[in-house]
Amino acid sequence: MELSASSLRDKLQRDLEADHVEVEDTTPNRCATSFRVLVVSTKFEGKPLLQRHRLVNECLAEELPHIHAFEQKTLTPEQWTRERQK
C-alpha cells in the first residue's frame, strides 16, 4: 500500500466522486504519516458532518491505521463556492 498525498488524493477523488480534493502532508519532515485533506463532493449533500467524515474514513480505511494524524474538511460544492468567496 502506498501512502502519499497523491495516492490519497486519487483515491478520494475516485471513490467519493469528488469535485475537488486537496491533500496536504502535514508531517514536519514530510515523511507522509500526517495529512490534512479537503474533499468537495456532491455525495456530502444532505449529510451531517459525522456521516461525511465516516465516508472519508471508509474510503481510506486501509490507509488510516498507518496514518499518525489526520485532519479532514468535508464540503458540498455549494459550501466550497461560498468558502472561496470569503
Added chain:
Amino acid sequence: MSGTLRRAAAALLRWGRGSGGVGLQGTGVRAAGSGAGGGQAEQLDALVKKDKVVVFLKGTPEQPQCGFSNAVVQILRLHGVRDYAAYNVLDDPDLRQGIKDYSNWPTIPQVYLNGEFVGGCDILLQMHQNGDLVEELKKLGIRSALLDEKQDQDSK
C-alpha cells in the same frame, strides 16, 4: 491552533444567543484514567452513557499528549464545560482499540455527548465554530460559558 480557537470564539460570541439555561457548577474534570476496564462493547456502552460529556484522549485534560486531544480539551474549557469524564487511551491499549471499534471511528480523540458519538477533533472544532456545540450543550442542560461572555460584553 489557539489563534484559530480565539477567532472562532470571537465569531461565536458575535451571534451566540443569551437566554435561559442554568450555569452548571462543575465538580471538575474526573480523570477517569484506566478504570475503564478494557474495551468490551458492553463496558464501553456503559462508560459512554455514565456521564453527559465523555471524551477519550491521548493523555489527560491536564496534560494532553497530542495536539488534537489538546484542542478538544481547550474547546470544552472555552465553553466552561468542567464536569466531564476523560479517559486516557494511552493508559490502556484495550481501551484504545476498543473505543475505535465501538465508535467505528479510526482516530483519537473521540467525544460523546449524552451517550451519543459526536466525532473527533475536526467535528468538535467545526461545531464550536458554527455554534452547534452551544446548542448541543444546551440540550444536555449545560450552559456554554461563551453565552455568558456575550452577555457581559453586551452589558458594557
